[in-house]
Amino acid sequence: EIVLTQSPATLSLSPGERATLSCRASQNVSSYLAWYQQKPGLAPRLLIYDASNGATDIPARFSGSGSGTDFTLTISSLEPEDFAVYYCQQRSSWPPLTFGGGTKVEIK
Amino acid sequence: QVQLQQWGAGLLKPSETLSLTCDVYGGSFSGYYWSWIRQPPGKGLEWIGEINHSGSTTYNPSLKSRVTISVDTSKNQFSLKVTSVTAADTAVYYCARGDIAAPGAPLDCWGQGTLVTVSS
Numbered sequence: 001e002i003v004l005t006q007s008p009a010t011l012s013l014s015p016g017e018r019a020t021l022s023c024r025a026s027q028n029v030s031s032y033l034a035w036y037q038q039k040p041g042l043a044p045r046l047l048i049y050d051a052s053n054g055a056t057d058i059p060a061r062f063s064g065s066g067s068g069t070d071f072t073l074t075i076s077s078l079e080p081e082d083f084a085v086y087y088c089q090q091r092s093s094w095p096p097l098t099f100g101g102g103t104k105v106e107i108k
Numbered sequence: 109q110v111q112l113q114q115w116g117a118g119l120l121k122p123s124e125t126l127s128l129t130c131d132v133y134g135g136s137f138s139g140y141y142w143s144w145i146r147q148p149p150g151k152g153l154e155w156i157g158e159i160n161h162s163g164s165t166t167y168n169p170s171l172k173s174r175v176t177i178s179v180d181t182s183k184n185q186f187s188l189k190v191t192s193v194t195a196a197d198t199a200v201y202y203c204a205r206g207d208i209a210a211p212g213a214p215l216d217c218w219g220q221g222t223l224v225t226v227s228s
Contacts, residue, residue: 034214043204050214089215091213095168099154
């Protein structure tokens with residue numbers, strides 16, 4: 001099973017600041033890495049797929065990069081609605097499809 | 109615009125069978141993986157398994173012995189059953205669609221979630 005480790009667990013930032021979230025895979029997942037945003041009480045929402053492709057209707061301030069085992073989600077300038085939990089997920093080697101433990105982006 | 113609407117019992121006793129269904133509205137049923145994912149209260153996401161339109165299934169090995177996912181293409185719906193539930197199965201359960209055509213088949217559409225509580 002491929003383990004995804006996200007860091008940091010919590011990121012405290014102010015609106016307008018840049019957020020950089022990390023996801024590290026225990027094995028090579030090529031570019032088959034997606035990022036999701038989850039707000040309290042709601043289902044996750046797809047942000048990025050194939051490591052760097054933006055999903056439909058996702059604002060340009062969200063970008064993804066990386067390949068192999070190290071990946072990054074960047075939010076260029078935090079908007080108030082961006083404070084949420086973010087998960088990475090791989091489908092390079094499954095079953096099982098696996099998720100990281102999440103990074104919470106909170107208001108400083 | 110595809111929508112997933114899920115439904116099923118939210119309160120179970122230990123040893124009972126969890127049963128949830130997800131209706132798919134406004135989109136094609138073929139060409140996608142149809143997944144179930146769960147999230148215990150305050151915790152992360154766990155993939156349970158998936159099925160495609162032809163009925164081929166793949167399960168998380170950690171749950172495989174207790175899980176069945178089925179599909180009814182005539183009704184555009186797919187279902188989840190988990191047998192012999194315990195308190196550890198208490199979670200919000202989500203259905204979701206995986207786009208086979210996209211690299212890595214990302215989960216691009218999700219149901220609203222159903223809280224299932226297992227308690228005696």
